[in-house]
Amino acid sequence: MAEILQYFMLFLIVLMLALALFAVKTKDLLSAVIASGFISLVASIVYLYLQAPDVAMTEAAIGAGITTLVFVITVRKTKGKEK
């Protein structure tokens, strides 16, 4: 059980890094924003594993929720695409 959890965590970490790279590399700002939101979401799961439920909750609500929302609104308002 514990081992599976560990592998799952490893997977999540790799996922996070991949998402981060994607967020940095992609030309589409909206995708990048969503990707970074996903990072937060994944991070909140990691926090749960690290015995930090409070932080996980906060990260999910604020990091993944509010932040992403603010990003999305901004992207919409600036009609942004990266050159």
Next chain:
Amino acid sequence: MWIWYKVLYALIVVIGGLAYGLLLGGISRKITARLQGRRGPSVFQNYIDLIKLIRKRTAISHGVMFFLAPMFRLLGGIGVLLLVPIIANNTALSNFSFGGDLIVVLYFMVFGCLGMALGAADSGHPHSALAPTRGLAQMAGYELPFLLSVIGLAIAHNTVSLSNLVAAQQGGILHWNLFQYPFLSIAGLIAMLGMYMAYPFSVVMAPQEIAVGPPTEYSSTFLSFMFTGRSIFGVGKYVLFMDLFLGGATNLVEAFVKTFVLFLFVVFISNVFPRYRTEQAVRFFWTYPLVIGLIDFIRIFIK
């Protein structure tokens, strides 16, 4: 009482110097004329001119400084003559020469020239500045080698007193500075040519260019004063150079001879060379005589 004797002697020296100076001027004109194949005026022509000028009745003045200028000139001439010892250690003829006199003489020589220049300028003559500025520029030229030789001699003999300088040169012709320090002497003597504004350094007086130079506006009594001053000044300078390079004099005859030799030196040189422009003259003085003089100068410096 002493001072009155001094004054009396001084008067004699001044009158004698004037007479001698006028004579030299006459001789100079004569020699020049002869060299050019002319008869020339009488050697006493200058005496006649002076008397004529004094006797003239009217004079014009342009202002205070114009009025004072001949005074300055005369004063400068007399001063120089009286500050150099004609015969050292002679009560009568050592004049007012005293311990620090070399430096004083150097500065006093300017006094007359300054007065002259000021007076001329006060006339309002548009060209009045021409001669003084040329003169001053040329002075800056010849003074350098002259100062070089004077300082060299002063250091060499450890004195700035002309009397002491003369005393140091006694004891045979080879003790003269002319032979002791030949290069310094050459520099000094070349400077002397400039000082007399004779050819080739005559651009200051250049009659052809500046009408007749500073005296243009002067006439009669004023001119006579200038004339007097210049003659006396000339004699004073000959005596100075005699004291510096030719070992001074022990009696009047020797003094006459030596000054006359110097005079002839100036006259003959001036009849041989063409005239330099101001900047040429300045450059000349700052090169050849200076370099020549430096040889001895450095010799003294090292010693």
Next chain:
Amino acid sequence: MVFFAASLLLIFIGLYAALVKRNLIKIIIGLSIMDTGVNMLIISLGFVKGRTAPIISLKDLFKKGSLLVDVSKVVDPLPQALVLTAIVIGVAVTAMALSVVIRMYSVKKSIEIDDFKELKW
């Protein structure tokens, strides 16, 4: 250890975006990734293997017969408290930055750095 390395990597990926990307929003995304990385780093610093979350809702976490909690059973709560604050601060900064970006866009109709290089030298 993996968590440390991963967090550091996240931080540096975020920094890389801030250092290289020419798009203003991209830079802010980078900064927010960096924030996440920092937060994760801090949490992993407080983690202790085999211990439980610092929420004492069960009696068996107490030392016997008192309200004193057995320290050896709970992970470090302090980093979590700090991260809580850090997350909120992070969102505040992001919101500020994004509002500035919106304003910048309204001034120049662009969100590229190349259009915002007037202040220099």
Next chain:
Amino acid sequence: MRKIVAIFFLTIVGLYMLSLFAQIPFGKPYKGVSEHYVERGIVENRGSNLVTSIVVNYRGFDTLGEVTVLFLAATGLSFLLFSCKCLREFKRIRSSLVLRTATDTLFPLILLFGAYIFIHGHLTPGGGFQGGSVIASGVMLLFLAYRSFHVNHKALSTIESLAGITFAGIGLVGLIYAKSFLANSVISLGQWNKLFSAGLIPFIYIAVGFKVGAELSGLISDMISTTKED
């Protein structure tokens, strides 16, 4: 070129930092003040959630600052976006029926959930910030669902202010009655694992919850722009 330079120097910094973290053991027991927090947290605060105890009580001053930061962000954002033409260009589209229906149903629940979170901050995971943001996400849902929805800024602002003043005021009360700013021992601490326990912590967290909820809602509304002309 810039990329290479950036990667180069980031690598250098990264290596130095890696060398630091290589020396820090992962998952090993801690020491220091946390021992005190863990050991005596219940005794001193009666709140089951130690993180909350730390956040609100031991390091309550930080939280006050944190609240201020959020307040600042909201203020700054509305300051910067005030009457910005840029906002009007953004047209909100009409949403689907599904979304509207879901919103109608979910919104009260979300509100309730948020309130639950911050009221139980001292007992369960979560607290004022989490609860507040949950409430804000409910408001966000309203924005998505209804094109003409706008929040009452006056009300939000008043709630925000009152909540903030309450927080700082509680702190001052502590200063007056317990000689220490933000002191928790003004009222009875109550019993462990009960709703009414942990002294002033729940009150503070409720205030924070209101405040954060109002602030984040205001923030979202400022960004989406709910000026009447829309």
Next chain:
Amino acid sequence: MVNPVVIIAVTLIAAFSIGIFQFLGKKFVRGVFWLTILFDFTAILSIAYGFLTKVIKAPIMVKIGGFPPPIGINLYVDQLSAYLGVVVFFIGAMAAYHWINRGIDDPEPKALVLMLLLLLGSTGMIFTQDFFNLFVFIEITSIASYGLVASKLDGFSLEAAFKYIVVGSISSTFVLLGAVLLYKFAGSLNMLDISNHINKSMYSGGMLIIISIMFLFGLLIELEVFPMNGWALDIYQGANPAVVAILAGGIVKGFYLVFVRSANYLKFPYLLKIGIIFGLATYLVSQFFAWKQKDIRRLFGYSSVGQLGLLILAGAFYINGNLTGFAKKYMLFAIIFFVLNHSFSKSTLFFLADLFGKRNIEEWKGAISQNKFFGFLFSSSVLSMAGAPPFLGFWAKLFFILAIPRQYFYIVVLVLIGAAAEILYYFNLYRIASENDGEVLDYKGSIIPSLFNVLVLLGLAVLGAYKFFTITGMEIQNAKFLAFITVSAIAVLIIGISRIAQWILALGMLISFSYHLIRNQNFVSVFNIQSFFVILVLVGAVIFLFATYPLSKKYSASFYPLFIFTVFSMVGISVASNWISLFIFWELMSWSSYLLINQGSKKPAWIYLVMSAIGGYSMLAGIKLLSTGSNLIPVFKASAIAAPVWAAILIFTAFLVKMGTAPLHIWARDAYGESPDGFTPLLSGVLSKMGVFGAILTIVYLIPHISHSNIILYGLAWFGALTALFMALLAVFQEDVKKILAYSSISQVGYILIGIALATSLGYSAALYHTVNHLIFKGLLFVAAAGIIYRTGTSYLPEMGGLIRRMPFTFLAFLMGIITLAGIPPLSGFAGKWLLYSALLEKRWMFILLIAMFASIVAFMYCYKLLHAIFLGQLRDKYRDTKEVPLPIVIIELILAGLTMAVGMKPSLILRFSDKAIKTLGFSNPGYAYEGAHRIVSKFGYWNAYFMAVFAIGSFIIALVLFFLVKAKIRKVGQLDIGYAGEVPDSPESVHFGYDLYAHMRRAVRVFIYPHVENSYRRIYQGLMAFVDYTRRFYTGDLNTYALWVIITLSFIFYILYKGVF
């Protein structure tokens, strides 16, 4: 006393409540805002006052939440944080007032909330003793700043804000990481607790060092350290000036305190290294980059950044520099003074820049000359910023330099170079702003905040001086005298409405001061070199002040106060008893004389100032070399220590600059030539003599202890000789009466330098004699020139001519002055020459003698030129009705002319004083002897002035009598009635030729008079400018680059401090 936490709580409640009050109206919001500020300010002030009066003895410790420190957060308020809090709130209030006054950005309540929270954040930052709490407060401060910086909402401010946000985020990330890692390392977040856990040996482990670096590096970014400060400069340039004022004036100082304090708590062993590298780099780079800056706000920004660099350096030394005893105290005061000075003056400057509105400094033309009050505020803050005495910046710099250990001498040098560079660009701005021409420009808005700031600055100046003198334990007379000077100057300034009243008061002050001095038995009985110069200064000052009366109408009200300032500071120099007090008064003299010259002409004044600054600072560096570990204030003592060669050379530079010795003379011509006519005599006659005084002191007290001192002295003599010669040569080709006199002046001072460099008693005699003599005749000439310029309205020689007819007295005096200048006997000039030449002969310095004598021959040329072009020749038509110069000037002229005559007859009038002075320099005799009453004897000969005068006057009288004896009728003829071809027309065109009289000479000496030196200075300056212009492109304005530099710097710091990885 108020509990510090109440300040934070109340501010917070106020900020929150504005959310409600905003619905009630603007007035309520403002009311809440101002009440809060007032409350906070009073509260912090009460705490600070408590510390100041020692009512509060220990730092205040406030537990929050009732937990003892390592468990809970606590506030820690010590003296420094309380003081800084006062400053922050004061500046904040002023900035807020300014902002509101200038039209605060909408919506106002939000702006005020941001402002309030900014102040709150910085206060919390200063007060807290918890690393994480610090991070929170830093974030509050930063976020408030982000909003405020962007508040103008134009391209500039938004760009700046965005850059700030990105760099600030990176910075706070490092702070956060550092704080948490510190917790991990030490198990606590409390600074004191961590400090107790740490000892220096832990840094060898490598872990702590990286943690500390990360934390401190985050703060270092906020401290705008080179090379990662591009964003800061952009803020200064782009943001609202009111915001910038509070940022630069208050907030950054908070960061500074936090940085230094954290480093102290962390016992960070490499702080000194970091401070030296980054502090110095920041300081120097910004001071030089500012040279080319045209945007005034960015210019101030560079200056602010530079000051921060200096502060970091000072802080590093204070914490980590192993300073002992006094040095540590000095450094602390240096830091406090730097902070106060910079906060108040820089915020004022930003306010004023905003009020005036123009960004480009070229558009500032006339800004302060046309708005008097504005000008006063601007000048005060600029002077204070640049470290002019008696402002606070000066004392700060002095403390700083004194405190730096001697082995770090290179830091002293570099800091002083930076300070000189700072003066250069600040006063370039000042020069433009004080330009007289240009359209009338006015400022908009209220100057009240600036006024308050400047009032504080003035108060601080007094405090600074008081503290300096009490702490260094220097003689209290210095302080008293400084106070006396200031009070006198202010008294004269106050009655500025009437020039006559000012004149009378100033004159009365000088005379009564002199009277009291002479009545003082101590002063008379101990007559030494210093008394000599005191008398010189006072006599010269009285004479020249008297002559200024007719000229004063066109001068501004500050002329006489500055005059008094200059004169008394010269007295101060003369009575100084140690090098530092000499330096203080020296700087005072330089600055006040700069301001005086600046009233005449701007560019020359600027050059004068820059040269003076270079001189003054090199003197300070030299003094620093003289100090030893325990003795920071070197006194004048011949046996003090073996002074290093460089000390003597550096100190000498200052004096050489003032003397105008080549090649440091470039300021002199135009500064003399274009300074106010009433001041030039003082400048030439007295002020340059202070250089002489200093040179004498140096040679007497320092040079003898140096090996090969002969070589140095001989070199100095060469400098003097070449100056004498070449300046005379340059004078010949000038066409402006004052510029000729200017060159002549420095040429004459060159003679004096030769005399000093001889270092024999005869040499000193000559130098002192010539000093007085030069005062007399050059004063005479300059006073006469002032009168002539006053009447003719021009100083251009070719436009004059023939004035002898209109101004006979002036001519007479002028002529005597010229004769004295030329050194022609019988007037007083000759005796000086004679003494000098004798001294040179005595030492057998033949070449120098040759040059000196030759220089005096060259002098004849310009002497004649002056007389000819001004007085002689034809009178110009436009001067036909010109009157004699005003009576006071005539009086002075005649007095001075009479003096030359009297001294010429009896040199002992001066020599009896110089003899006494020379005896105190350690010589048994003056180098010459008297023989009889009038004869002065040296080894080489003697000089009888009395006889010479009698001889000259006698022969003059004889010649005159002779002349009258043979006198013919003299007909007065008009000047135009001269006989050459044709007559001058009735309405006469003047044919007076006074232009380029020495054209022929010019051809001969072209290579010597070509302005080689000036050109090389210009080339150096332009080269530096070009270099600066190129290198300042370092700040590309590109955000990525700025961020990149942050990382590069971090890796650099890791690299130099920690080598454990690779």
